[in-house]
Amino acid sequence: xxxxxxxxxxxxxxxxxxxxxxxxxxxxxxxxxxxxxxxxxxxxxxxxxxxxxxxxxxxxxxxxxxxxxxxxxxxxxxxxxxxxxxxxxxxxxxxxxxxxxxxxxxxxxxxxxxxxxxxxxxxxxxxxxxxxxxxxxxxxxxxxxxxxxxxxxxxxxxxxxxxxxxxxxxxxxxxxxxxxxxxxxxxxxxxxxxxxxxxxxxxxxxxxxxxxxxxxxxxxxxxxxxxxxxxxxxxxxxxxxxxxxxxxxxxxxxxxxxxxxxxxxxxxxxxxxxxxxxxxxxxxxxxxxxxxxxxxxxxxxxxxxxxxxxxxxxxxxxxxxxxxxxxxxxxxxxxxxxxxxxxxxxxxxxxxxxxxxxxxxxxxxxxxxxxxxxxxxxxxxxxxxxxxx
Amino acid sequence: xxxxxxxxxxxxxxxxxxxxxxxxxxxxxxxxxxxxxxxxxxxxxxxxxxxxxxxxxxxxxxxxxxxxxxxxxxxxxxxxxxxxxxxxxxxxxxxxxxxxxxxxxxxxxxxxxxxxxxxxxxxxxxxxxxxxxxxxxxxxxxxxxxxxxxxxxxxxxxxxxxxxxxxxxxxxxxxxxxxxxxxxxxxxxxxxxxxxxxxxxxxxxxxxxxxxxxxxxxxxxxxxxxxxxxxxxxxxxxxxxxxxxxxxxxxxxxxxxxxxxx
Numbered sequence: 001x002x003x004x005x006x007x008x009x010x011x012x013x014x015x016x017x018x019x020x021x022x023x024x025x026x027x028x029x030x031x032x033x034x035x036x037x038x039x040x041x042x043x044x045x046x047x048x049x050x051x052x053x054x055x056x057x058x059x060x061x062x063x064x065x066x067x068x069x070x071x072x073x074x075x076x077x078x079x080x081x082x083x084x085x086x087x088x089x090x091x092x093x094x095x096x097x098x099x100x101x102x103x104x105x106x107x108x109x110x111x112x113x114x115x116x117x118x119x120x121x122x123x124x125x126x127x128x129x130x131x132x133x134x135x136x137x138x139x140x141x142x143x144x145x146x147x148x149x150x151x152x153x154x155x156x157x158x159x160x161x162x163x164x165x166x167x168x169x170x171x172x173x174x175x176x177x178x179x180x181x182x183x184x185x186x187x188x189x190x191x192x193x194x195x196x197x198x199x200x201x202x203x204x205x206x207x208x209x210x211x212x213x214x215x216x217x218x219x220x221x222x223x224x225x226x227x228x229x230x231x232x233x234x235x236x237x238x239x240x241x242x243x244x245x246x247x248x249x250x251x252x253x254x255x256x257x258x259x260x261x262x263x264x265x266x267x268x269x270x271x272x273x274x275x276x277x278x279x280x281x282x283x284x285x286x287x288x289x290x291x292x293x294x295x296x297x298x299x300x301x302x303x304x305x306x307x308x309x310x311x312x313x314x315x316x317x318x319x320x321x322x323x324x325x326x327x328x329x330x331x332x333x334x335x336x337x338x339x340x341x342x343x344x345x346x347x348x349x350x351x352x353x354x355x356x357x358x359x360x361x362x363x364x365x366x367x368x369x370x371x372x373x374x375x376x377x378x379x380x381x382x383x384x385x386x387x388x389x
Numbered sequence: 390x391x392x393x394x395x396x397x398x399x400x401x402x403x404x405x406x407x408x409x410x411x412x413x414x415x416x417x418x419x420x421x422x423x424x425x426x427x428x429x430x431x432x433x434x435x436x437x438x439x440x441x442x443x444x445x446x447x448x449x450x451x452x453x454x455x456x457x458x459x460x461x462x463x464x465x466x467x468x469x470x471x472x473x474x475x476x477x478x479x480x481x482x483x484x485x486x487x488x489x490x491x492x493x494x495x496x497x498x499x500x501x502x503x504x505x506x507x508x509x510x511x512x513x514x515x516x517x518x519x520x521x522x523x524x525x526x527x528x529x530x531x532x533x534x535x536x537x538x539x540x541x542x543x544x545x546x547x548x549x550x551x552x553x554x555x556x557x558x559x560x561x562x563x564x565x566x567x568x569x570x571x572x573x574x575x576x577x578x579x580x581x582x583x584x585x586x587x588x589x590x591x592x593x594x595x596x597x598x599x600x601x602x603x604x605x606x607x608x609x610x611x612x613x614x615x616x617x618x619x620x621x622x623x624x625x626x627x628x629x630x631x632x633x634x635x636x637x638x639x640x641x642x643x644x645x646x647x648x649x650x651x
Binding site: 003018019021022023026029030058059060061064072073074078 | 403461462576580
C-alpha cells in the first residue's frame with residue numbers, strides 16, 4: 001500500500017500551531033506503522049484490533065482534550081486532528097477512541113464524583129481500562145427521551161432493568177456509563193463489568209464497522225451501589241452534552257476517511273492504464289470525481305478547523321456541531337463511494353480501503369444523530385420551528 | 390552522562406525535487422522537511438542511554454528558522470534542551486565550516502558523548518561527524534550499531550563491509566556516528582509534545598560562537614557546487630550482424646567485457 005499523502009490544497013497546515021501539527025504527525029506515523037498493517041485482517045475477521053489499545057493510551061490519545069487525571073489537556077483542534085488520523089485508519093478505531101474519550105471519560109470528568117474520577121480516568125487515559133456508553137435502546141434511537149431502561153432506588157443503591165442497543169466497546173468495556181429513567185428524571189450510572197444482572201451480548205452480522213466491538217447491553221435486576229450514580233448528571237441534557245463532544249470528533253474523523261479515499265483514488269487513477277495507453281486520471285469523468293473530492297475535502301477541512309477554534313473559545317454551539325457532523329459525514333460517504341468507483345472492480349477488494357470506508361460511513365452517518373435528525377436540528381435552529389415534536 | 394546529539398533537517402525522503410534555475414540546489418519553497426534518518430537513530434540511542442544511565446540529552450542543530458520543527462520533535466521525544474545555530478543570514482555547503490560551527494557550540498558544553506548520524510540524506514557526505522571529532526580532539530568511531538557504557542569508557546560495535554563487525558573501546562568523552570535501523574524509534578507522545586513547549590531552545594549566533602560572518606560564508610568554502618542535474622535518460626541499441634554463430638560469439642564477448650554480467 002502506498003504511503004498516505006494528505007491533501008492540503010489550501011495550506012490549512014499553515015493555520016495550525018507547531019504543537020497541533022506535531023500531534024497530528026505523531027498519530028499519522030503511528031497509524032501508518034502500526035494500524036494499517038493489521039486493519040485488513042481485523043476487518044475481515046470482524047474483530048477490533050485490541051492490541052492497539054495500550055499503544056494509543058501510551059501515546060496519550062484517549063480523552064486527550066480533558067485536563068488532569070492523566071489526560072493530556074489538548075485543545076480541541078489537536079483533539080480533532082487525532083480523530084481525523086484515527087479514522088483515516090478506520091472508523092472503528094476512531095469510534096473506540098470517541099466512545100472512550102467523549103462518551104465515557106467526558107461524563108465521568110463532568111458529572112462524576114472525585115472518587116469516580118480518581119478510579120477511572122487515569123486508567124482509561126492509559127488504555128488500561130475501557131468504557132462504553134449506553135443510551136440508545138432497540139426501540140429508541142433518534143428519540144432517546146422515550147427510553148424504557150429504569151433505575152429504582154433501593155436502601156443500598158439502585159436496581160437497573162432494561163436494555164441498550166448498538167453499544168460500541170460493549171463487550172470489551174470494564175465499565176459502562178448507562179442512562180436510565182428514575183423518579184428524578186434521566187440519570188447516569190456506572191456499571192462495572194461482571195456486576196450480576198448485567199450482560200453484554202455481541203451483535204453479529206455487521207456489514208459495516210466490522211473492526212469495532214458492537215454489543216447489546218442487558219440489565220436484569222442489576223443492583224449497583226449508590227456510589228455508582230454520576231452525581232452531576234441531571235436529565236436528558238447530560239447525555240446530549242456527551243453526544244455534542246462525540247459529534248465534534250466525528251466531524252473530524254469522517255474527514256480522515258475522506259482523505260484516505262481521495263489519496264487512494266488519485267494514486268490508483270494515475271497508475272491505472274486504460275484506452276490508448278493512458279492513465280484513467282486523464283479521463284474527464286475521472287477528473288470530475290477527483291475534483292469533487294478535492295473541493296469537498298478542502299471545504300470540510302476549513303469547516304472543522306473554524307469549529308474547533310470556536311470550541312476552544314467556548315463559543316461552538318450544538319447546532320454548529322450538527323452542521324459539521326452532518327456535512328462532513330455525508331460528503332465523506334459520497335467521496336468513499338466515488339473513490340470506490342474510480343477503483344473499478346479492484347475497488348470491491350479489501351486490498352484497497354475505499355469500500356471499507358464506504359461501508360463504515362454507512363454507520364457513521366446513522367449514529368450520533370442520523371443525517372436526517374441533524375437536518376431537523378438545523379431546520380429548527382434557523383426557523384425556530386421544530387419539525388420533530 | 391551528558392550527550393549532545395547533532396541533528397539535521399532534510400527534505401522528506403520521497404519528495405519531488407525540482408532543481409533551482411542556477412542548477413546549484415533544489416527548490417526549497419515547496420518542500421516538507423524531516424529529521425535526517427540516521428540522526429533520528431542517534432537521538433534514539435541518546436535517549437536510551439539516558440534512560441539507562443541518567444544524565445542529559447542536548448540537541449544541537451544548525452539551519453534557518455524551519456529547523457525549529459525538528460528541534461521540537463526531538464524535545465517532544467524526550468531530549469532535555471536544544472541549541473540552535475541560526476544561520477538564516479549565511480549558507481554554507483562546506484563540511485569543514487559546518488564542523489567548525491558545531492564544534493564551537495559543543496565546546497561550550499562539556500559533553501561526555503557527542504552523537505551524529507552516519508550521514509545526511511541530502512548531501513550524503515558522511516563526513517561531518519568524523520571531521521567534527523577531529524576539530525574537538527575527541528576519539529571517534531563511525532557506523533556504530535551498539536554502545537556499552539563502562540566506567541569512564543565505552544565499548545561499541547561497528548558495522549564493517551561484507552557482514553563483518555568490529556568491537557572498539559573508546560575513552561570518554563568521545564564522538565560516535567550512528568547507523569540507521571539499529572533500534573525502534575519512539576513516537577512523540579502527546580504529553581511529550583506538551584512538555585516540549587517548556588523546554589529551552591537556545592539560539593546561538595556567530596558571535597556567540599566566537600566567529601564572524603567572513604569565517605563561514607561561501608567565499609571561504611573549499612567546496613563549490615558546480616551543477617546539479619537529474620540523471621539523463623539515454624536510449625542505445627546496437628544491431629549485431631553476421632551468421633548466428635558469429636553473432637553469438639560477439640554477444641558473449643560484449644556481455645563479458647562491456648556489460649560485465651559474467
